[in-house]
Amino acid sequence: MSEQITDRYSLDRILGTSSSSTRNDDRGNMENDEFEGETAYSIIDPTKVRELFDRIINRDVGDLSGGSAALEAHAASQPDSSVSEPMPPANASRVLFVYNMLLSPLRRSPCP
Amino acid sequence: MSKDKKMGYVMAFHRRRLMETEDYYEQLLRCVGDLPENPTQEEISNRRLLVQPLAYHVLVLIWASSKYSRDDGTQADDVTAYSVAQAVSRRREDHNKTVNYVGRVIDAAEAFDLVVREKSADDLPLRYFLRGTANLNALMTNFALRFLDGSSE
Numbered sequence A: 001m002s003e004q005i006t007d008r009y010s011l012d013r014i015l016g017t018s019s020s021s022t023r024n025d026d027r028g029n030m031e032n033d034e035f036e037g038e039t040a041y042s043i044i045d046p047t048k049v050r051e052l053f054d055r056i057i058n059r060d061v062g063d064l065s066g067g068s069a070a071l072e073a074h075a076a077s078q079p080d081s082s083v084s085e086p087m088p089p090a091n092a093s094r095v096l097f098v099y100n101m102l103l104s105p106l107r108r109s110p111c112p
Numbered sequence B: 001m002s003k004d005k006k007m008g009y010v011m012a013f014h015r016r017r018l019m020e021t022e023d024y025y026e027q028l029l030r031c032v033g034d035l036p037e038n039p040t041q042e043e044i045s046n047r048r049l050l051v052q053p054l055a056y057h058v059l060v061l062i063w064a065s066s067k068y069s070r071d072d073g074t075q076a077d078d079v080t081a082y083s084v085a086q087a088v089s090r091r092r093e094d095h096n097k098t099v100n101y102v103g104r105v106i107d108a109a110e111a112f113d114l115v116v117r118e119k120s121a122d123d124l125p126l127r128y129f130l131r132g133t134a135n136l137n138a139l140m141t142n143f144a145l146r147f148l149d150g151s152s153e
Helices: A008-015 A020-025 A027-043 A046-057 A067-077 A090-101 B003-032 B041-050 B053-064 B081-088 B092-111 B134-148
Strands: B115-119 B128-132
Touching: A027 B092, A046 B053, A046 B081, B003 B041, B003 B134, B041 B053, B041 B092, B053 B081, B053 B092, B053 B128, B053 B134, B081 B092, B081 B128, B092 B115
Parallel strands: none
Antiparallel strands: B115 B128
8 A cells, every 4th residue: 555645755855845954044045935836826827827828829729629529529539448447638728738838839830 | 428538638738738838938938048047136036037938928818929920921000018007907007007017018028039029110109119020920820830730749
């Protein structure tokens, strides 16, 4: 049975994230870290980011809004099997990913 | 859909999201380069700032407005740090904090030639328009195409 993560300290040890010693090393920048790590998450609204993105690109990117519907559709298209661990729904997650990133500008060739 | 199957999809979805995050981090580090041997606090802070998910939100908006995301290669709307911050700020009271945060992300991105500020033609009001560079376009397209091509699997 796997060990359960029960406290912040355990999580920090596993992820190698901030501990008190790391914090002390970065004391000079602590105010900034706090701003970036905590306050920043509450000051920007992801929905507004997406709406602004839509406004900027100003083009029809198709109906890709049905994230869970796409997942269901993909699941329905899969042959029913008794395998307990299904294959990753690559296409469905791509649809979700494309919805997040928005597809259309990607038709352009990547820059060198 | 059976419960096992559904949970499998949920797991697969989150694994995919983790892979995307991991890949974005790698692509970004490729753009900004490794830390020098004796990095300054600013060099550390810039990198730390850019790898945050919210910094991606700022960068993707600048990239979307850049000429690289257009079929005709023209610059889209002129965006400034203030206009971006004002549009995405969650609350009116947070505008100043958001402007500050967006400005710092842009400073960091500018240090790595991902974004440049272009002075407006008019002196009044003096504004600095944000322009995504070829590096930013490379970051955004490479990151996305790796997943769209399935080459990251």
